[in-house]
Amino acid sequence: RERSPLEMSLDRKFDLIAKAIDANKAKFIERLREAVAIRSVSAEPEHRDDVIEMLDWVNKKLESLGAKTEKVSLGKQTLPNGMILTLPPVLFATLGDAPTKKTLLVYGHLDVQPAKKEDGWDSEPFELIEKNGQLCGRGATDDKGPIMAWLNAIEMFQSTKVDIPVNIKFCFEGMEESGSLGLEEALNARKNTWLSDVDFTCISDNYWLGTSKPCITYGLRGVSYFSIEIIGSNQDLHSGTYGGNVYEPLADVVWMLAQLTDLDGTILIDGIYDLVSKVTVEERKLYEAIDFDQEQYRRTIGAKKLSRSSKSELLMNIWRYPSLSIHGIEGAFDGQGAKTVIPAKVIGKFSIRLVPNMDGETVEKLVIGYLDKIWQKRNSPNSYRAYQNHTGRYWLTDFKHPHYQCGARAIKRVFDTIPDYTREGCSIPITLTFEELTGNNVMLLPIGGGDDMAHSQNEKINIRNYIEGTKMLAAYLLELGSL
Amino acid sequence: RERSPLEMSLDRKFDLIAKAIDANKAKFIERLREAVAIRSVSAEPEHRDDVIEMLDWVNKKLESLGAKTEKVSLGKQTLPNGMILTLPPVLFATLGDAPTKKTLLVYGHLDVQPAKKEDGWDSEPFELIEKNGQLCGRGATDDKGPIMAWLNAIEMFQSTKVDIPVNIKFCFEGMEESGSLGLEEALNARKNTWLSDVDFTCISDNYWLGTSKPCITYGLRGVSYFSIEIIGSNQDLHSGTYGGNVYEPLADVVWMLAQLTDLDGTILIDGIYDLVSKVTVEERKLYEAIDFDQEQYRRTIGAKKLSRSSKSELLMNIWRYPSLSIHGIEGAFDGQGAKTVIPAKVIGKFSIRLVPNMDGETVEKLVIGYLDKIWQKRNSPNSYRAYQNHTGRYWLTDFKHPHYQCGARAIKRVFDTIPDYTREGCSIPITLTFEELTGNNVMLLPIGGGDDMAHSQNEKINIRNYIEGTKMLAAYLLELGSL
Numbered sequence: 001r002e003r004s005p006l007e008m009s010l011d012r013k014f015d016l017i018a019k020a021i022d023a024n025k026a027k028f029i030e031r032l033r034e035a036v037a038i039r040s041v042s043a044e045p046e047h048r049d050d051v052i053e054m055l056d057w058v059n060k061k062l063e064s065l066g067a068k069t070e071k072v073s074l075g076k077q078t079l080p081n082g083m084i085l086t087l088p089p090v091l092f093a094t095l096g097d098a099p100t101k102k103t104l105l106v107y108g109h110l111d112v113q114p115a116k117k118e119d120g121w122d123s124e125p126f127e128l129i130e131k132n133g134q135l136c137g138r139g140a141t142d143d144k145g146p147i148m149a150w151l152n153a154i155e156m157f158q159s160t161k162v163d164i165p166v167n168i169k170f171c172f173e174g175m176e177e178s179g180s181l182g183l184e185e186a187l188n189a190r191k192n193t194w195l196s197d198v199d200f201t202c203i204s205d206n207y208w209l210g211t212s213k214p215c216i217t218y219g220l221r222g223v224s225y226f227s228i229e230i231i232g233s234n235q236d237l238h239s240g241t242y243g244g245n246v247y248e249p250l251a252d253v254v255w256m257l258a259q260l261t262d263l264d265g266t267i268l269i270d271g272i273y274d275l276v277s278k279v280t281v282e283e284r285k286l287y288e289a290i291d292f293d294q295e296q297y298r299r300t301i302g303a304k305k306l307s308r309s310s311k312s313e314l315l316m317n318i319w320r321y322p323s324l325s326i327h328g329i330e331g332a333f334d335g336q337g338a339k340t341v342i343p344a345k346v347i348g349k350f351s352i353r354l355v356p357n358m359d360g361e362t363v364e365k366l367v368i369g370y371l372d373k374i375w376q377k378r379n380s381p382n383s384y385r386a387y388q389n390h391t392g393r394y395w396l397t398d399f400k401h402p403h404y405q406c407g408a409r410a411i412k413r414v415f416d417t418i419p420d421y422t423r424e425g426c427s428i429p430i431t432l433t434f435e436e437l438t439g440n441n442v443m444l445l446p447i448g449g450g451d452d453m454a455h456s457q458n459e460k461i462n463i464r465n466y467i468e469g470t471k472m473l474a475a476y477l478l479e480l481g482s483l
Numbered sequence: 484r485e486r487s488p489l490e491m492s493l494d495r496k497f498d499l500i501a502k503a504i505d506a507n508k509a510k511f512i513e514r515l516r517e518a519v520a521i522r523s524v525s526a527e528p529e530h531r532d533d534v535i536e537m538l539d540w541v542n543k544k545l546e547s548l549g550a551k552t553e554k555v556s557l558g559k560q561t562l563p564n565g566m567i568l569t570l571p572p573v574l575f576a577t578l579g580d581a582p583t584k585k586t587l588l589v590y591g592h593l594d595v596q597p598a599k600k601e602d603g604w605d606s607e608p609f610e611l612i613e614k615n616g617q618l619c620g621r622g623a624t625d626d627k628g629p630i631m632a633w634l635n636a637i638e639m640f641q642s643t644k645v646d647i648p649v650n651i652k653f654c655f656e657g658m659e660e661s662g663s664l665g666l667e668e669a670l671n672a673r674k675n676t677w678l679s680d681v682d683f684t685c686i687s688d689n690y691w692l693g694t695s696k697p698c699i700t701y702g703l704r705g706v707s708y709f710s711i712e713i714i715g716s717n718q719d720l721h722s723g724t725y726g727g728n729v730y731e732p733l734a735d736v737v738w739m740l741a742q743l744t745d746l747d748g749t750i751l752i753d754g755i756y757d758l759v760s761k762v763t764v765e766e767r768k769l770y771e772a773i774d775f776d777q778e779q780y781r782r783t784i785g786a787k788k789l790s791r792s793s794k795s796e797l798l799m800n801i802w803r804y805p806s807l808s809i810h811g812i813e814g815a816f817d818g819q820g821a822k823t824v825i826p827a828k829v830i831g832k833f834s835i836r837l838v839p840n841m842d843g844e845t846v847e848k849l850v851i852g853y854l855d856k857i858w859q860k861r862n863s864p865n866s867y868r869a870y871q872n873h874t875g876r877y878w879l880t881d882f883k884h885p886h887y888q889c890g891a892r893a894i895k896r897v898f899d900t901i902p903d904y905t906r907e908g909c910s911i912p913i914t915l916t917f918e919e920l921t922g923n924n925v926m927l928l929p930i931g932g933g934d935d936m937a938h939s940q941n942e943k944i945n946i947r948n949y950i951e952g953t954k955m956l957a958a959y960l961l962e963l964g965s966l
Contacts, residue, residue, distance in 0.1 A: 080819050221723060225821045234785030235603065238938040240704060240909020241690075243836055244748055244806030245780075245789050245797050251744055251809055258741035261734055263863060265727055297728075302717030305864035306728050314728050323727030325825050326734055330818065333811030333832065336563055337526045337661060338708045338872045339597070340834055341938055342808050344785075349816065351823055353726055380746060381788035389821045426723025456718060 010478050013162045014413060017474045020156040025467055028152045029135060032466065033128040035110075035144040036137035042088070042111035042178040045079070051088040051174040054110045058172055059091055061151050065158065067093040067170065074175075074182030087182050088174035092194060095154065096167035102199040102483055103167040105438065107430060108147040109176030109205065112139035113455045120457040134460040141461040142454035146204035146447045147172065149466060153474040165481025169198060176205075176430075184433055191437045198438040199483070200403045202476070203431060204469075207448045209422050213291040214411045214472070216404055217444035219319060219423030220431055222354035222394035224363050228256050228371060229347045231383040237342040246342065250332055252380045253348040257326050259374050260350060264307045265317075267324045267352070269370040275358040276321060283320075287312040290420045300451065318425030322358060326350045349389075353425060360391035392429045395442075402483055403441040410475035414468050445476065493961050496645045497896060500957045503639040508950055511635045512618060515949065516611040518593075518627040519620035525571070525594035525661040528562070534571040534657040537593045541655055542574055544634050548641065550576040550653065557658075557665030563710075563830075570665045571657035575677060578637065579650035585682040585966055586650040588921065590913060591630040592659030592688065595622035596938045603940040617943040624944040625937035629687035629930045630655065632949060636957040648964025652681060659688075659913075662708075662873045667916050674920045681921040682966070683886045685959070686914060687952075689907050690931045696774050697894045697955070699887055700927035702802060702906030703914055705837030705877035707846050711739050711854060712830045714866040720825040729825060733815055735863045736831040740809050742857050743833060747790045748800075750807045750835070752853040758841040759804060770795040770802075773903050783934045801908030805841060809833045832872075836908060843874035875912030878925075885966060886924040893928075893958035897951055928959065 021028075040054035041047040059069050074087040088111070115125035115138040123129045128137035135145070150170075157164050175181045187195065208215050232249035233242075261267055294311050308314045317323065330347040333339040352363060371386040398404075399421040411419040424444075435442045447469030453459050504511075523537035524530040538554065545552050557570040571594070598608035598621040606612045611620035618628070633653075640647050658664045670678065691698050713732035720729060744750055777794050791797045800806065813830040816822045835846060854869040882904040894902045907927070918925045930952030936942050 223723065223823065225823070232786060235936060235941065236939045237784060238909055239806070239808035239810070239834060240706065240836055240907065241801065241937075242784065243808045243908060244800040244804060245791065246748075246784070246786050247746070247788065247790060248748070248808060250811070251741075251748075254737040254740040254809060257737040258734075263730070263734075263861065265729075265731070265734075301720060301725065301729070303715060303729050303864075304866070305730065307730055308728065317727035318724065321727060323722070325722035325726045325731060325823070326737060326815075327722070327822055327824060328733070328816030328818075328826070329812060330816075332809075332815075332817060334813055334815060334817035335526070335597075335811075336813060338832065338834070339526060339810055340706065340708070340808070341596075341810055343811070344603075344939075349821065351722060351821070353723060378746065381786075383787070424723070425726060426721055455721065 013478055014475055016160045017156045017162060018471050020160050021152065021467060021470050021474065024152070024156065028148065028467065028470065029130065029463070031152070032135060032140065032145055032148045035148060036128040036139050037126055039126050040111045040139070040174065041114050042175050043114055045083060045085055048085055048088065051111050055088055055091050055172065055174050058110055058147065062093045062095070062170060065095060065151070065154050067095040069093040072186050074186060077181055090174070090183055090186050091170065091172040093170040094167070096164060098167060101165060101167050102480065103169060103197050104480060105169045105171060105198040105201040105434065106150055107171045107201065107203045107434065108150070109143045109173050110147065111174045111177050112142065112144070113177050122458055130463070133463050135463060135466060136458055136460040138459055140459055141207070141448035141452035142459065143176070143205045145461040145466055146469070149204070149447055149470040149473050152470040153477065156474060157477070164477055166477060169194070180430055183430065187433055187437055195437050198440060200440055201434040201438060201442040203428070203442065203444050204447050205428060206424055206444050206446045207452055207454065208446055208450050209290065209292050209420060210296070211449045211451050213417060213420055214415050215420040215422040215446065216399065216407045216411070217422050217424055217446065218399035218404065219396040220394060220428055221425050222360070222392045223351050223427050224354060224360055224367070224391040225349070225351040225389040226367055227347050227349050227387055227389055228253055229345070229385045231345045233344045236344045239340045239342050242342055247380050247382050248342050249346045249382050250329070250343050252378060252382055253329060253346045255378060256371065256374060257348045257350065260326065261324050265323060267322060269367055271366045272322060272363070275362060277356045279316065279320070284312060286421065287315045290315060290422065319423035320355050322355055323353045324350060354394045356394055356396050358394065360393060364388045364391065392427050393432055395432045395435065397435070397441060401441045403443055406479035406483065407443055407445050407476055409479050410472050413475045414472045447472070496961055497958055499643045500639045500645055501954050503643050504635065504950060504953050504957065507635070507639065511631065511950065511953065512613065512946070514635070515618060515623065515628055515631045518631060519611040519622050520609055522609050523594045523622070523657060524597050525658050526597055528566065528568055531568055531571065534594050538571055538574050538655065538657050541593060541630065545576045545653060548578060548634070548637055550578040552576040555669050557669055560664055573666055573669050574653070574655040576653040577650070578653070579647060581650060584648060584650050585963065586652060586680050587963060588652045588654060588681040588684040588917065589633055590654045590684065590686045590917065591633070592626045592656050593630065594657045594660050595625065595627070596660050605941055613946070616946050618946060618949060619941055619943040621942055623942055624690070624931035624935035625942065626659070626688045628944040628949055629952070632687065632930055632953040632956055635953045636960065639957060640960070647960055649960060652677070663913055666913060670916055670920055678920050681923060683923055683963070684917040684921060684925040686911060686925065686927050687930050687956070688911055689909070689927050689929045690935055690937065691929055691933050692773065692775055692903060692905050693779065694932045694934050696900060696903060697898050698903040698905040698929065699882065699890045699894070700905050700907050700929060701882035701887070702879040703877060703911055704802070704908050705841070705843065705875045705912065706834050706910040707837060707843055707850070707874040708832070708834040708872040709850055710830050710832050710870055710872055711736055712828070712868045714828045716827045719827045722823045722825050725825060730863050730865050731825050732829045732865050733812070733826050735861060735865055736812060736829045738861060739854065739857060740831045740833065743809065744807050748806060750805060752849055754849045755805060755846070758845060760839045762799065762803070767795060770798045773798060773905065802906035803838050805838055806836045807833060836910070837877045839877055839879055841877065843876060847871045847874065875910045876915050878915040878918065880918065880925060884924045886926055889962035889966065890926055890928050890959055892962050893955050896958045897955045930955070
């Protein structure tokens with residue numbers, strides 16, 4: 001068959017850029033090495049300056065690519081210990097303002113999780129090492145690698161003199177690993193200005209499901225976090241001196257927590273599952289077609305057994321069903337050794353992952369109602385209070401949207417495969433914020449592999465993912481011109 | 484009536500010493516302040532050196548009083564995480580070796596429970612503060628205050644040149660709050676040497692029942708400490724990414740812990756109560772005569788309701804019945820805020836207080852058997868291990884012994900009242916060891932008040948208890964001359 005002029009043109013442009021990317025592989029790895037070397041750990045006050053340095057470093061790169069940049073101050077942060085820190089700024093940048101072009105918004109984060117060699121890393125976490133086709137270092141995949149891939153791709157458009165068919169806006173923050181403090185407010189304030197002409201948003205901050213097949217992500221779970229606070233006395237008591245005569249709050253709280261789920265994780269809170277959208281036959285087929293190695297998934301985490309036995313059920317369990325996890329008990333003895341105390345005040349903490357169509361308010365009502373009910377049944381004289389700490393909504397979009405088809409064609413071009421359309425069990429609250437503030441489609445287009453160990457020891461990105469991922473982003477930018 | 488020469492002499496001697504004690508009050512408070520400032524927390528590896536420093540500090544004081552001292556190394560301790568720590572030495576000291584005198588053994592401990600201001604203390608726990616007649620600080624009453632009272636009393640005998648009518652041996656350890664590791668072996672090894680001439684043992688490491696009436700204690704509960712360890716994965720998991728697909732160890736452990744007691748504290752472990760000696764009519768009468776204000780007891784701790792409604796039942800509950808307390812869960816999130824992790828490995832911790840005739844071995848068998856049984860019922864695929872951390876026996880002796888009458892006369896002299904004869908709900912396992920190794924009577928002669936909050940926030944000792952307690956120990960030493 002004959003190719004259309006557009007397709008022809010795309011082919012040619014992509015070939016040019018892809019060759020340039022291959023030719024610059026060493027440079028791109030060096031670029032990532034420099035980025036990893038900056039210890040931009042947002043959770044550690046002593047590295048706050050490194051986070052700011054990291055933002056400056058990217059700021060300079062964007063400027064050298066011709067972007068107009070703006071660093072916006074986000075105010076102060078008060079730590080639980082009372083320490084007050086200046087938040088790192090958020091970096092907004094604009095590359096191109098042709099009124100004839102659509103505008104893409106790219107989001108990413110330049111801060112990383114804490115890492116120390118003694119946590120169990122095989123090498124220094126902030127020195128990128130290359131081994132067996134992997135680039136290992138903190139932030140290699142989460143999220144410095146993908147951000148470098150954006151910079152790489154744009155640079156190659158410019159060096160090959162291929163026109164980028166969209167205007168691009170960048171939103172790079174330095175607090176994602178610490179709750180994205182201040183970001184939502186800064187974006188809200190720009191809803192009718194800087195954000196008003198954004199036509200689609202793309203985020204590369206998640207991972208392929210497995211290790212070989214690319215995917216595009218169209219859904220995330222939300223989360224509601226709850227606390228059960230029980231007070232038995234005005235201070236901790238010696239279990240010898242008081243044990244037997246007091247109603248122990250910790251006994252109350254474990255009794256309460258034990259009634260939230262059954263063995264296989266089914267949530268026992270009345271009415272929760274009534275909120276969950278029903279699985280259709282068509283939807284179930286989607287899960288059956290996904291490339292997902294459940295045995296590898298189990299082995300990676302070292303679990304003896306998973307709570308479901310089929311691939312579809314496992315995927316549905318983390319993508320489209322709620323789950324309830326108990327996280328801990330504030331106030332109880334959590335150290336090593338054998339302290340013999342009856343804690344005076346304990347706070348049991350758990351969270352529920354939200355999926356369509358669970359709205360936070362209804363979930364809160366059901367959960368608190370259930371806790372109140374079982375507390376009545378407990379009949380303890382202790383003081384009790386249950387409350388929701390926070391809630392973040394789920395996100396689900398239509399992966400048949402033309403924007404997603406651009407991503408799919410880019411993947412087909414680079415990896416010669418149709419991507420899986422996936423969802424994620426975790427929350428990236430900013431996704432929903434972008435969708436709501438721009439009123440337009442958001443796509444999660446991951447570059448890293450499912451075994452990249454983000455947040456964990458020996459975080460890495462495969463050289464293949466990094467380089468072919470750069471090509472994929474370039475191809476995606478080319479495809480956006482057709483919208 | 485005419486006084487006997489001995490009695491006359493005692494009166495005069497006591498008056499001299501009592502006046503000297505009053506005159507040195509400020510110095511004694513300063514001494515306690517210095518002791519409290521040393522953070523001798525035996526449970527925290529980072530404070531192991533402080534425990535050793537605390538022992539050295541008392542060693543020097545004893546030497547300056549003329550005692551012959553010996554620090555005996557107790558070997559190593561392996562923490563559950565595999566870390567190996569050197570145990571603090573035990574301090575043995577001998578003051579006087581007149582063959583014509585009887586020999587008293589004094590035991591105490593120089594380590595303290597953990598304490599942090601943010602646990603809810605009104606002031607820095609390791610800075611003794613004086614307020615409303617109270618000396619507040621970690622270890623003020625448990626057990627640094629009483630040990631200082633011994634040092635004070637002996638110093639005042641010496642400054643007033645009154646002969647101490649007994650030889651005194653001291654055994655001061657630094658691991659009491661962590662199971663007295665190594666001490667029993669060290670004492671066993673000295674059964675036929677250093678301990679062979681001990682005629683009576685006195686321990687000031689417990690508390691009055693209330694706040695105004697002194698008591699002498701003739702019974703203690705023992706304690707067996709247990710851990711339930713459950714492992715679900717090889718690393719902590721993100722509850723978004725894995726929640727719903729894994730069997731969560733924390734859900735298992737709260738389920739297990741919730742089946743140990745019912746609401747009012749009744750232990751659900753099969754066979755436990757069969758081991759407990761039956762209450763006789765005569766024994767019940769003892770409890771009815773004790774000066775115990777149950778309403779004040781309840782108010783002091785701020786509990787809304789106690790688990791029993793009569794004085795006798797409350798006293799029996801902490802003195803002669805077992806109790807089970809849950810202490811916490813190692814590995815679970817215990818901080819403030821909202822961490823969304825599925826802990827990989829959790830260790831639920833609880834202890835059972837032992838009473839006549841519960842032997843540790845049988846209790847261990849019953850507890851582990853019960854845990855194994857309910858774990859079977861749980862049917863979780865996670866790794867499970869339940870074990871006893873340590874066990875310490877109960878102790879019960881005859882309070883009509885002449886040694887106890889010396890204590891009673893000392894109390895009469897200082898406080899002008901007949902003491903209550905009490906038991907304690909808590910454990911001082913070494914009591915039994917001393918009784919068995921010396922073959923002689925052991926008496927618990929408390930100095931602190933019932934509201935001193937040992938092991939808790941705002942631990943304190945009243946200045947009255949500290950100073951009059953010092954006089955009581957002096958009077959007791961004088962009385963021992965009559966035996």
